[in-house]
Amino acid sequence: MNKVNGTVLATPRVANATAKNDEQLAAANAAKRSGAAEKAATSQPSVQLSAMASEATSAEAPVDRSRVEAIRSAIASGNYPVDAAAIADRLLAFERG
Numbered sequence: 001m002n003k004v005n006g007t008v009l010a011t012p013r014v015a016n017a018t019a020k021n022d023e024q025l026a027a028a029n030a031a032k033r034s035g036a037a038e039k040a041a042t043s044q045p046s047v048q049l050s051a052m053a054s055e056a057t058s059a060e061a062p063v064d065r066s067r068v069e070a071i072r073s074a075i076a077s078g079n080y081p082v083d084a085a086a087i088a089d090r091l092l093a094f095e096r097g
Helices: 012-042 051-058 065-077 084-096
Strands: 002-004 007-009
């Protein structure tokens, strides 16, 4: 390497080696990306739940779909009563712990 006015200049040999390394790195990265894309395209997604997650799912309370739909309709039509004081009290109780 040559040093001119505080600046380091690379010799042609070093510059060529650096360029070759850059090309090799770019080729390797491209190969990894295409290999990962092929792998993702051919693999089947799968999910495995732990025993604890399965128990938690089965222990959930049943949902009353008709009640949910009634509440949804009341909210949509603007007829759902909201008790702002009760909501505020519960939020404060939650924040206090």
